[in-house]
Amino acid sequence: MRLSAYFMPTLKENPAEAQIVSHRLMLRSGMIRQQAAGIYAWLPLGYRVLRKIEQIVREEQDAAGAQEILMPTVQPAELWQRSGRYDDYGKEMLRFKDRHEREMLFGPTAEEMVTDICREIRSYRDLPKILYNIQWKFRDEVRPRFGVMRGREFLMKDAYSFDLDKDGARRSYEAMFRAYMRTYARLGMTAIPVKADTGPIGGDMSHEFHILAETGESAIFFDQELEEKSRAGELTVDSMNQYYAAAEEKHDADKCPVPAERLRTMRGIEVGHIFYFGTKYSEPMGAVVQGPNGETIAAEMGSYGIGVSRLVGAIIEASHDERGIIWPEAVAPFKLGLINLKSGDAACDSACEDIYRTLSEQGVEVLYDDRNERAGVKFADMDLIGLPWQLVIGPKGLAAGVVELKNRKSGEKQEVSLEAALARLTA
Ligand code: 5CA
DSSP states (O other), rough: OBBBTTTOOOSSSSTOOOHHHHHHHHTTTTEEEEETTTTTOOOHHHHHHHHHHHHHHHHHHHHEEEEEEEOSSSEEHHHHHHHHHHHHHHGSSSSEEOOTOOOEEESOOOOHHHHHHGGGGGGGGGGGGGEEEEEEEEEEOOBTGGGGGGGGGGEEEEEEEEEEHHHHHHHHHHHHHHHHHHHHHHTTEEEEEEOOOOOOGSSEEEEEEEEEEEEEOOOEEEHHHHHHHHHTTTHHHHHHHSEEEEEETTTOTTTOOOOGGGEEEEEEEEEEEEEETTTTTHHHTTTTEOOOOOEEEEEEEEEEEEEEEHHHHHHHHHSSEEEEEOOGGGGGGSEEEETTTTTOOOHHHHHHHHHHHHHTTTTTTTTEEEEEOOOOHHHHHHHHHHOOOEEEOHHHHHHHOEEEEEETTTTTEEEEEEHHHHHHHHH
């Protein structure tokens, strides 16, 4: 992509309405624009990141045996009247009527709808099943804030498991738990699982997953060894039970089993939440199958959420510096920012065009800054948008046969031959 043609409306000043760094940086780098409180349009740069996160989430759900579906955003109230949640849900639910005066709502989650769909499953032989979708949700939060971190409209991956019995449900829960650990590891993040209350979703087993960042909304206490295991992406529900992790409300310093030198206290951003809730929905809504002896069995269910749009903000909270975003390579909107220090100079232009073509042909995503701007502006914009690598092409370097390759995260700059830089970028 050529920056001269790209729609990336950056801002020089910090927007006054943004209280936290991810919100500021997303607005300043032209990733999103607010359309109403807690409702955002995703511009090209932001949408690329959102899609990359979505794709990693999707691949790990598929690998865990879940099947992707797409349910509508608009749901009939009738479904929620059947589960009994329609009245309980309160003002967070956006309700409206269609032209026939039928009560409708914009889905805040989809337990009811997916349970209704799975009434199609008739025999015990057709279980287990895990279905998921990645779809926009709406919750009319009292205080939407922090940009996409607490939006009203937000993108969620929500999966739902259907099993014949508790053992099966436990296996599905375990498969999702592992998929979550692998997903966060692939995103370049360390997520700490914490046992949680089930809240309005209901049920009797639940974990939240927190990305560590100073601006997190909840304080969590955990064994440092848990963090090490999480980073490897290898934790399971059982192995997790060996390590201590608790949210602030649950932590009791006097009863804490972790030795002081291993206890870590940090703030976390909740980027996922999973629940096992048995037959809470399947029973009232009739998601039942016929068992081997003709008996009727209500499906044992769980639901599994990942905040896909929240993750964009959470990753920035966990990975930035005073100059801007530092994207982990797996979710970066482009891998490389190609900076032409002297657009209009024949040697610089032709070298950059060559590099741009060569790398693009090899599948490297390049954002080429071909604008007629001062070098300082180009450096500042590249640091702001946080691509993992920058390749700087200037007339002096070209004359000496070298280019500058900069790593955004470490800040390390290397003067190398063009061939060496290209080899590094395509490795
Ligand atoms: N039905 C269950 C699991 S599918 C459920 O809705 N769980 S949840 O309420 O915990 O939401 C799942 C994830 O969505 C949360 O962990 C969080 O990362 C994200 N999320 C929830 N509310 C918002 C919001 N207002 N803005 C952005 N992300 C949100």
